[in-house]
Amino acid sequence: MAPDGNMTNGFKVVGTRPKRPDGIDKVTGRAKFGADATAPGMLHASIVRSPHAHAKILKIDTSKAEALKGVKAVVTRADFAEGLTGENWNILENVMASDTALYDGHAVAAVAATTALGARDAAKLIEVEYELLPHVTDVDKAMADDAPVIRAGAADKSVPEGLHPNVVRYHESGHGDVDKGFSEADLVVEDSFKTEATHQGYIEPHACLAQLGSDGKGEVWCCTQGHFNVQKVCAALVGTDSSQIRVTPSEIGGGFGGKTVVFIEPVALALSRKANRPVKLVMSRSEVFRATGPTASTSIDIKIGMTREGKITAAQGVFRLQGGAFPGAPMEFTAMCAFAPYSLENVHQVGYDVMSNRPKQAAYRAPGSPMAAFAVESVIDELCNKLDLDSIEVRLKNASKEGTKASYGPKFERIGLVETLEAAKAHPHLTSPLAEGQGRGVSCGFWFNHGGETAVSLALSEDGTVAISVGTPDIGGSRASMAQMAAEELGIPYESIRTTVADTATLGYNEISHGSRVTYASGLATIKAARDAVKKLCGRAAAKWGIDEDAVVWEDGCAKPSGPNAGDFEPLPLAKIARSMGRTGGPIVGHYEATPEGAGVSFATHIVDAEVDKETGQTKIVRYTVVQDAGKAIHPTYVEGQFQGGAAQGIGWALNEEYIYGEDGRLQNSGFLDYRIPVASDLPMIDTVIVEVPNPGHPYGVRGVGETSICPPLAAIANAVSNAAGVRLTELPMSPPRILAALDAQANG
């Protein structure tokens, strides 16, 4: 298979599109996901959850449940570690409430029984006495003077005096003088925006199978984006040592950030310890919606000044993020990403992390960035409309480049925003005619990407094939891309390499598969592990030939003398060296452990056409184009898949998806029927353009692609819808009722 012509740079395997190693398992139903494991003597568990948004737990009576036939264990908060502090305390409080239920769906007890139905029956027999407390679920209301306090003393030192105790963290950043900048503008546009919480909507609910003995030794099988994190958290929450808990990750049925968090594994371990049997715990879809980690909801104010020529003179934003009943809403990311695409002399951003009676927010693909882009890029679109300027030209005029002082502080290294804008400008989509009732929107988006702790091991077999062990769960085809990078370095076929996501006992600590880091960091570690193995292979050849190690080079899968002066020897292929390795010094294993810090930030530009039915308020996406800088696309098909997936999730976020809480503080749409993610008939084909501006921090230039693709869609679609409807939409999702309300408001002046 030849590499794609426009993406090669002397690569033989990188840039090609081989079949994924887990392909057959996944099309035949053989792949084992979280809920697909069983163990001898296994029990099934069920969790009892608060039906109230905020309530004191007065009493939990488990006696009737315990008396039910087949019930083997019941646990409450008393069965978990005591004396935890900091983030571990927060996680435990979320995993199992102590004295107060903080949101609808908060776990208060759990039961294990011999059958799944029996566990569910028993859960219904656990009687919990509550005293209802006042609640709040809206971000602006949670900051208001009269809002009930979720937890006094939760705020950290960053919060200025005089703010409500629900404001638990505060962020301020920027540079220049925004007042001076606004005074230099020909037009200043100011607007306020709101976005509702959405859910990652992975199709596989959280599931685990856990065993914990009275000796503190345990095993966990679960679907997670980060099994080393599961190990660490479980050990703390059940009170044992990390190294005594071995966690094996299953295939993961989607995560998108939502499976970076621990919810059920410590509960299964606590039940197992009590029952002395393995326990399987699988969430229902309703539990996933009510009690995992949706995004923050936001309330945002944006003010941008622009000259008649389209130069931005100043920009400022206030970003309020509601992150549920615990600190941690990603308001710094929102603030830092908001103006990152633009080179600004005067910029100022403020962030508030606000607690409310909702589940603790979790990451969802570029956490915090899409909402910022929605607000900022809407105002830029409005400025372009009012000043009659071309929206791509304005973005090009103000675009961040290498050397630009970023809105969040540092100077950008080599970045590819301009290249994505130029590619968008050249794309036929941008000049194609629009039909009646249609509007076009464009938007840029930004995400940092991440490195993080990484360990990879690469072992040679005697037959010349190679096994790679990585510690980052494969969430987007990374077993294929790791094998491609190793094949490139070693000079052996892709098919001769098998990548395994190894358990926590096999490798050093690996950070979670998040931050678009896997192809970057595990990829870098794989390349370096392969180079380590190559060095050892060259050493064996040197010893055989009786020459200096430095006189041996590795080319096309063979050790060769570095030149005529080194001697005249037949090249030694990898397989030949591997065959005799037992006699020439022992097993050959390359490895690499580090915390790579050269992750490359990435930008995207999206173009979208939307058609709005002004009678019904219904919106149809009729055309969509994603242009994104990948740095280097290792497997272009999977890169396209990330682009398309991010865009599709963005379409859902923009048009349909939202958490709807009733007056009683209960979630009203905890199922896929009412929380409607895009279905096949909602979407058009999604065109992709892969731009490659290499990241100097990776041997092949990889930036990571998973997250940036969800940054522009909310804004691009809002701009398309606003242009189609003739009225600016400032709240997400732009569901039919909101569009009709905006049209009515405009008609009524």
Add this chain to the structure above:
Amino acid sequence: MSMIHVTTTVNGDEVEFLCDPRETLLDVLRDRLSLTGAKEGCGTGDCGACSVTVDDRLVCSCLMLGAEAEGKSIGTIEGMADGEALHPLQEKFIEYAALQCGVCTPGVLVATEALLKKNPDPTETEVRYWLAGNLCRCTGYDKIIRAVLDTAADLRKAS
């Protein structure tokens, strides 16, 4: 609660099982027959990850009771390939990367096979509406739709 004895056919093999009257067909397939290819994504018939055929009709196995399988012929993802030989849809899904995490894939494939049996020459719109009951959160459906349309074209050429 007394169990119900059921005799049925799964992927061409006769099977017998005992089940609680409340157990769904999906529960039975996964927990009693160890056929874990069908997945429970919602339990309410919204996501299609549990799609199987019952007497050649496409159904969500989470919406049918195990006891209702008596005397029926059930088809699951485990029966789609002919031994080592993958079904052309399975081949094409791998080739086109029409799956990322793969958890919806068994349901999508079972649903698609049922579509092509009914309609060997579907339009893009027909494929999109047929698969509207199979949620995929990873791919944005683009590569799935292309894989289905191109497999259908291949099969028409071959027949």
